[in-house]
Amino acid sequence: MDYKIADRGLAPSGEKKIRWAKQYMPVLRLLEEKYRKEQPLAGTVISACLHLEAKTACLLILLKDLGAKVTAAGSNPLSTQDDICAALVENGVSVFSRHGMTTEEYFENVRSALSVKPNIIVDDGADLVAMVHSEMRDLLPGIRGGSEETTSGVKRLKSMANEGVLAFPMISVNDAHSKYLFDNRYGTGQSVMDGILRTTNMLVAGKNVVIAGYGWCGRGVAMRASAMGARVIVTEIDPHRAFEALMDGYEVASMDDAASRGDIFLTLTGNTRVIRREHFEKMKDGVLLGNAGHFDVEICKPDLLDLSSSVEEARPGVETYTLKDGRRIHLLGEGRLVNLACADGHPIEIMDLSFALQLESAVFLAKNTLKPGLYDVPEAIDRAVMEAKLASLNIRLDRMSPEQEEYMKSWVE
CATH class of the missing domain: 3.40.50.720 (NAD(P)-binding Rossmann-like Domain)
Incomplete structure (x- = not known):
C-alpha cells in the first residue's frame, strides 16, 4: 500500500481518537451493521479529499470495511492530524497528507490520491473533481461519480455543470436537509x-x-x-x-x-x-x-x-x-x-449525519448508473439518515392514519 504521511509511529494516538469518535456516531454504526454482509462497495476504488481527523477516519475505515479500496488526501494543511493519518494507514487506508503541508505538497497529494484510478470520488471543496477535469482527464472514463460535502464545492460544481464540462455525476451532499439544516447551522x-x-x-x-x-x-x-x-x-x-x-x-x-x-x-x-x-x-x-x-x-x-x-x-x-x-x-x-x-471541526454527532450521507451516496453510485450532472441526495436516503438518528435517541414519530393520508391527497373538503 502506497502512502505519504509524517510518522506512522503516531498510530496509537490516532486510534484512541478514532475510538472516541466512533462511540458517538450511532448512524454510521447502524449502516455498518446494515451493509457488512452485503459488502456493497466490493471492487470499488474510492479517492477522497477530506479533513483528516478522527470523525473522517471513521467514514474512511468503514468505506474500506465495506469492500472498497480507499485512498485519501487531506483537504486542508492545518486540519490534517498526523496521528489520524498514521492510524488510517494502519487500518488499510492509503493516505497522502501531513499537517502543515505546503500548497505544492497539497496538490501533489491530491494527484497521488487520484493515481489509483478511482471509480468514486468523495470530495470536500471539489479539488479532486477539478484536478481530474484539468490535469488527469485520462481518468474520466473510469469514474462512476462522486459526492461533494461543502457549499464552496457545490458552487464550483454548479459552475462546471452550467458550462457543460462536468463529465460525470456528482451528488450534492451539502444540499441534503440532513446536511445544511444541521451540519451547516x-x-x-x-x-x-x-x-x-x-x-x-x-x-x-x-x-x-x-x-x-x-x-x-x-x-x-x-x-x-x-x-x-x-x-x-x-x-x-x-x-x-x-x-x-x-x-x-x-x-x-x-x-x-x-x-x-x-x-x-x-x-x-x-x-x-x-x-x-x-x-x-x-x-x-x-x-x-x-x-x-x-x-x-x-x-x-x-x-x-x-x-x-x-x-x-x-x-x-x-x-x-x-x-x-x-x-x-x-x-x-x-x-x-x-x-x-484552530479546533477539531464539527461536533462528532453532527458529522455522523453528514458522513452517513457520504457513505449512502457512495453505495448509491456503486449500484446505479447516472448521466453526468449535479444531483440531489435521493430523498429516501436523506430521510432514512434522519430516521436512524432519531431511532438511536429512542425518539418515535407520529404517523398519518389512512384517513389523514387520504385527506392530504384530496382537494375536496
Missing part, C-alpha cells in the same frame, strides 16, 4: 466559536461580532455568538437574508460601516476579498479575524500584509499583524477554516 455554529475560544482564551460576551454572510453557516454562528452574550452585526449582499437577520434580532450593516465597530470578524460567504484593505484601515486595535468559508480567500491576506510593518505568531494559531500606525490585527488559523485550523 449547528455544526458550524458550535465549532467556529470553539476554534476562537481555544485559540485566543478571550471573552465573547459584550463584544461586537461581525458575521459576513447569513446563509445556514452564518445563521449558526450568529445564534451561538448571540447566546454567549455578543452583539451580532450581520453583513449581507442578499436582501432576503439581510431582512431575515434583522427579523432574527441582529443588526444589519455594510462591512464598510461595521469595520470600525467590530471586535471579532467572521467570514462565511464562500466568496473572495470579503474583508480587504479599506476595512483593515478602519478596524480597532486588537480585533480578531476568522474565516469559516472553505478557502482562505475571504480575508485578503495580501492587503493585510501590505499594510503591516511586522507579523508574528502571538499564540499557536494566531498571527498578529502590526500595522504601520501601530494597530494590531490578529488573524486566526492563517485565514483558513477557523473551526478546523
Whole structure:
C-alpha cells in the first residue's frame, strides 16, 4: 500500500481518537451493521479529499470495511492530524497528507490520491473533481461519480455543470436537509466559536461580532455568538437574508460601516476579498479575524500584509499583524477554516449525519448508473439518515392514519 504521511509511529494516538469518535456516531454504526454482509462497495476504488481527523477516519475505515479500496488526501494543511493519518494507514487506508503541508505538497497529494484510478470520488471543496477535469482527464472514463460535502464545492460544481464540462455525476451532499439544516447551522455554529475560544482564551460576551454572510453557516454562528452574550452585526449582499437577520434580532450593516465597530470578524460567504484593505484601515486595535468559508480567500491576506510593518505568531494559531500606525490585527488559523485550523471541526454527532450521507451516496453510485450532472441526495436516503438518528435517541414519530393520508391527497373538503 502506497502512502505519504509524517510518522506512522503516531498510530496509537490516532486510534484512541478514532475510538472516541466512533462511540458517538450511532448512524454510521447502524449502516455498518446494515451493509457488512452485503459488502456493497466490493471492487470499488474510492479517492477522497477530506479533513483528516478522527470523525473522517471513521467514514474512511468503514468505506474500506465495506469492500472498497480507499485512498485519501487531506483537504486542508492545518486540519490534517498526523496521528489520524498514521492510524488510517494502519487500518488499510492509503493516505497522502501531513499537517502543515505546503500548497505544492497539497496538490501533489491530491494527484497521488487520484493515481489509483478511482471509480468514486468523495470530495470536500471539489479539488479532486477539478484536478481530474484539468490535469488527469485520462481518468474520466473510469469514474462512476462522486459526492461533494461543502457549499464552496457545490458552487464550483454548479459552475462546471452550467458550462457543460462536468463529465460525470456528482451528488450534492451539502444540499441534503440532513446536511445544511444541521451540519451547516449547528455544526458550524458550535465549532467556529470553539476554534476562537481555544485559540485566543478571550471573552465573547459584550463584544461586537461581525458575521459576513447569513446563509445556514452564518445563521449558526450568529445564534451561538448571540447566546454567549455578543452583539451580532450581520453583513449581507442578499436582501432576503439581510431582512431575515434583522427579523432574527441582529443588526444589519455594510462591512464598510461595521469595520470600525467590530471586535471579532467572521467570514462565511464562500466568496473572495470579503474583508480587504479599506476595512483593515478602519478596524480597532486588537480585533480578531476568522474565516469559516472553505478557502482562505475571504480575508485578503495580501492587503493585510501590505499594510503591516511586522507579523508574528502571538499564540499557536494566531498571527498578529502590526500595522504601520501601530494597530494590531490578529488573524486566526492563517485565514483558513477557523473551526478546523484552530479546533477539531464539527461536533462528532453532527458529522455522523453528514458522513452517513457520504457513505449512502457512495453505495448509491456503486449500484446505479447516472448521466453526468449535479444531483440531489435521493430523498429516501436523506430521510432514512434522519430516521436512524432519531431511532438511536429512542425518539418515535407520529404517523398519518389512512384517513389523514387520504385527506392530504384530496382537494375536496
